[in-house]
Amino acid sequence: MNLTLKVWRQSGPSDSGRMVKYRVEEVSPDMSFLEMLDVLNERLILEGDDPIAFDHDCREGICGMCGMVINGVAHGEQVATTTCQLHMRHFEDGATITIEPWRAAPFPVVKDLVVDRSAFDRIIQAGGFVSVPAGSAPDAHSLPVRKEDADSAFDAATCIGCGACVAACPNGSASLFTAAKITHLSLLPQGQPERLSRAKAMVDQMDAEGFGGCTNTGECTAVCPKGIPLDTIAQMNSDYLKANAK
Amino acid sequence: MAVTGAVMVLFLVGHMLGNLKIFISRDSFNDYATALRTLLEPLAPYRTLLTIVEVVLAVSVVLHIWAAISLSRRAHAARPVKYAAKKSQAGGYATHIMRYGGVTIVLFLVWHLLDLTFGVVNPKGPVSTPADRMIAGFDPSRWWMTLIYLVAVVMVGLHLRHGIWSAFQTLGWANRNRYKALRTGAALVSAVLVIGFLAPPLAITFGVVK
Numbered sequence: 001m002n003l004t005l006k007v008w009r010q011s012g013p014s015d016s017g018r019m020v021k022y023r024v025e026e027v028s029p030d031m032s033f034l035e036m037l038d039v040l041n042e043r044l045i046l047e048g049d050d051p052i053a054f055d056h057d058c059r060e061g062i063c064g065m066c067g068m069v070i071n072g073v074a075h076g077e078q079v080a081t082t083t084c085q086l087h088m089r090h091f092e093d094g095a096t097i098t099i100e101p102w103r104a105a106p107f108p109v110v111k112d113l114v115v116d117r118s119a120f121d122r123i124i125q126a127g128g129f130v131s132v133p134a135g136s137a138p139d140a141h142s143l144p145v146r147k148e149d150a151d152s153a154f155d156a157a158t159c160i161g162c163g164a165c166v167a168a169c170p171n172g173s174a175s176l177f178t179a180a181k182i183t184h185l186s187l188l189p190q191g192q193p194e195r196l197s198r199a200k201a202m203v204d205q206m207d208a209e210g211f212g213g214c215t216n217t218g219e220c221t222a223v224c225p226k227g228i229p230l231d232t233i234a235q236m237n238s239d240y241l242k243a244n245a246k
Numbered sequence: 247m248a249v250t251g252a253v254m255v256l257f258l259v260g261h262m263l264g265n266l267k268i269f270i271s272r273d274s275f276n277d278y279a280t281a282l283r284t285l286l287e288p289l290a291p292y293r294t295l296l297t298i299v300e301v302v303l304a305v306s307v308v309l310h311i312w313a314a315i316s317l318s319r320r321a322h323a324a325r326p327v328k329y330a331a332k333k334s335q336a337g338g339y340a341t342h343i344m345r346y347g348g349v350t351i352v353l354f355l356v357w358h359l360l361d362l363t364f365g366v367v368n369p370k371g372p373v374s375t376p377a378d379r380m381i382a383g384f385d386p387s388r389w390w391m392t393l394i395y396l397v398a399v400v401m402v403g404l405h406l407r408h409g410i411w412s413a414f415q416t417l418g419w420a421n422r423n424r425y426k427a428l429r430t431g432a433a434l435v436s437a438v439l440v441i442g443f444l445a446p447p448l449a450i451t452f453g454v455v456k
Contacts (some may be wrong), residue, residue, distance in 0.1 A: 006330070019330055072333035098331040105324050166334065170342075171317065172324030211325035213317045215344065216412040222335035231421045238418025 001027040001088060004096040005040065007052055012206060017109065019098075029089035034059060036088055045054065047079050051113040054122035061085040061225065064160030067167070069100040074164035074223040082162065082225040102167035106174070106209040117163050118207040120177060126205035127198035128181045130190045149187045157184035157228040165220035165228070171212030178206045179236035180228045186239055194246065199239035226234045247313045248413035250306040255410060255435070257303055258402070262442035269446070272377035279376040306356075308395055315349055328397055340407040347405045354398035361391075383448035392451040397442060403440035 010017030024040050031039070034056050037140035041051035057065035061082040065165045070084055077084045091097065101109050106119040113190045145153075159180035165175050182199050185191030191198070214233055249303040264282075267275040285295045334342065357367070362379055365372035370382045382394050411431035414420045420428055 002328075008330075017327075066268060069329060069331075072331035073335055076334075077335075100329055100331070103325050103327050103329055105326055171321035175322075210324055212321040213315060214416075215341075217341050217413045218336035218338070218406070219334065229417070229422055232424070234415050234418050234420040237416055241418055 001091070001093045002028055003036070003091065003094070005099060006096065007099045008101055009052070009112055010101075010113060011050070013108055016178065025161070028112050029087070031088045032084055033070065033086040033088065034084050041094070042243055053110075054177040055114050056084060059084040062136055062160060063087055064162040067102060067162045067164055069098075069102065069167055071098050072197060074167040075162075075225055080225055080227050081205075082160075085225075101165050104163075104166045104172040104211065107163060107166065115163070117161070120161050120163065120174070122209065123174065123178055123202050123205045124181060126235065127201035128185070129183060131194060132190055134190065140175060145188060149218045153184050153187040155227075155229060156180045156187070156232050159184070159228050160226060161223060164173070164223050164225060166211065167213075169212065170217055170219060170224040171215055173214045173220075173229070174206050174211040175214035175233050175236065176224065176230075179204050179232035181240060183232040183235045186235065196239055196243035201245035203236065203240045229237075247310060247317070247409075248271040249414050250313070251409050251416065252348070253302060253306040254310070257430040258406075258439055258443075262439055264440060265446050268377060268380060269449070270383070275377040275380070279422065288379070311348075311352070316451045318345060338408065343401075343404060344408055347401050350401050351398065351405060354394070355400070358398075380446065381450055381455065384447040386451050386453060389451055390425050392447045393445050397444045399440055402443075403436040406436040406439065410435055417450070 003020045005024060006019045007022060008017055009020045022040055024036060025037065027036050034054070037052060037054060044051045054068060055065045057063040059066070061084060064082075066083040067075060070083070070086070075081060075083050076090070078086050078090055099113065101107075101113045102115045102117075107115040107117055110116050130206075134207055156179075159177060161177060162179070165173060165176035169175075182202055185198065186195045216230075216233075221228060264278050267278045282296050283293045287294075360366045361368050361383055362376070365374060365379050368374070368379045368380045368383050369385070369388075374382075384395075410419070411425075411428040414424070414428050446455065
């Protein structure tokens, strides 16, 4: 496959950045998107150019490090797929592919396609934990959890914190991420004592970071590589309203 | 957004039911308008309840717009650099026109109040009965006015299609088992309101109601 890439290049946080066009030739359809970028980067290094910086770690879709907006869609158009698990066979030979970093004020660009997602860490620090000695995993039947709650909590817990929800949201809202973390804990017995204070602290931190507000467009859940459901946001809103009513 | 929106939806239902009185007769429509003003009499003076409703609605409209503007400002602040390419993945025309649709509805609301409430831009003028203003306003010769109302009411319908289920989500009453019912319900209520609001003007313009 031969491709034309239009990639966002930005040498550092203070650089204004620009789109740069590259030709990539002899791409195997079996390559992942990141491997295709590796091929381009090897060539750029040999030519003495600066390679394109992008985040990546496990390359098996579970760490949440990778992520870029591919042809206007966070992680590309393949549903429930991280960028590292996106394969080149989903693209046409000769296609032009636009690659941009997550765009959000709370996610400043570090370099090229790498953004600083520390804002997510601070949201977690605000309340995404349980203040009980959790110890080792308890026996499965020692603490009864309704099947529906266990399933919903697990769905929410699969969030890998990649930030695609923020990137896709027309409001630049981090509601799906924050809601996933809140729902994960608020449905389980261990999360009950701090349920309302957690929701309040995390939502307030999310707002303080400068993320936008949720207008229920559903763009987040549509691009989420883990398919975090939209009703986590309703759960978050419910807990947050109750916390404020107290 | 959710609470003020809900107030306005409830008002719209009442407003639509009132409008349909024109299908009974001009007198029925006028009597209904009088009844709105004399409700609670003699317990409270003329127009007490109506004035309260008007104040609640005005406050709702202002707060709703204020919330929309602050959401929009936060959204712009949260994404200072736009995407070179952006493709929506969640379908829904209604969702994407909430802000422009809202502006359209406000502009229409101003015209609508000048036309049928105050009668300033109505052919019958301010000193006339509500039924006369309505029937003169949508006279077949003024087909373009009916067209404006048609576009505006459809805009309201699209606004509510997203707005109604969205209010449940915002208030935390939605969940995965309810989404289908909420979305269907929102579409149904929107459709009923659009049909109910368009029936009188269309009937007048096409000469069914004279």
